[in-house]
Amino acid sequence: MKLVIFDFDGTLADTETLITQTMMKTIEAMHLEPRSREEIRAMIGLPLKETFTRLIPMTDATGDACARLYQEIFARDNQPGVVQLFPHVRETLQKLYDAGLTLTIATSRQRFSLMAFLRDMQIEHLFSHIVTVNDVEHAKPAPDMVVQTMERMGATPDETMMVGDAVYDIQMGVNAGVHTTAVTYGNGSREEMEECGAQHVIDDFADLYQVIVYM
Numbered sequence: 778m779k780l781v782i783f784d785f786d787g788t789l790a791d792t793e794t795l796i797t798q799t800m801m802k803t804i805e806a807m808h809l810e811p812r813s814r815e816e817i818r819a820m821i822g823l824p825l826k827e828t829f830t831r832l833i834p835m836t837d838a839t840g841d842a843c844a845r846l847y848q849e850i851f852a853r854d855n856q857p858g859v860v861q862l863f864p865h866v867r868e869t870l871q872k873l874y875d876a877g878l879t880l881t882i883a884t885s886r887q888r889f890s891l892m893a894f895l896r897d898m899q900i901e902h903l904f905s906h907i908v909t910v911n912d913v914e915h916a917k918p919a920p921d922m923v924v925q926t927m928e929r930m931g932a933t934p935d936e937t938m939m940v941g942d943a944v945y946d947i948q949m950g951v952n953a954g955v956h957t958t959a960v961t962y963g964n965g966s967r968e969e970m971e972e973c974g975a976q977h978v979i980d981d982f983a984d985l986y987q988v989i990v991y992m
Contacts, residue, residue: 787963822943918948
């Protein structure tokens, strides 16, 4: 294995509570029909506007307005320490980095907020390349993010692993023809991950080292 591509939300960092609370506040402020935390959670991983338009029937303009308001509320509520890395993420990323693997991120999150998280968590230096939803024509589960990363890093599908917590992450990896590992502690269940084609499913991020290094 040469290249490892990570999703961020629900895979590296526990953003679920902040995301779902921000979504619910946005929906309420926009006077839209309420949605449950479980319904919102199932949408995590999609581009922001698409998350709203899939959850609630609305016009394109309303979707744009929801996305803008969400970003305002998220920035206000995202205080230092609210979002934390999942257990064993920091040390496992360092081990993979020290083993000579190229680490990258492919995320539906906006670049400015992702970079702020990476800087605050002091793991920015571990990643050689970052692809966000604004950098590709087609978002997850299309393979664009993975394909762009492989081209930039000079890796083949056989040398590449996609790691994510949502169906959209694994489907993106499958569509790109790369190896896939799903984590169960994020926004998708083990059953969902297996059904969408994950080759490896782990309950603890620390197990990823064994999966990748000893493949």
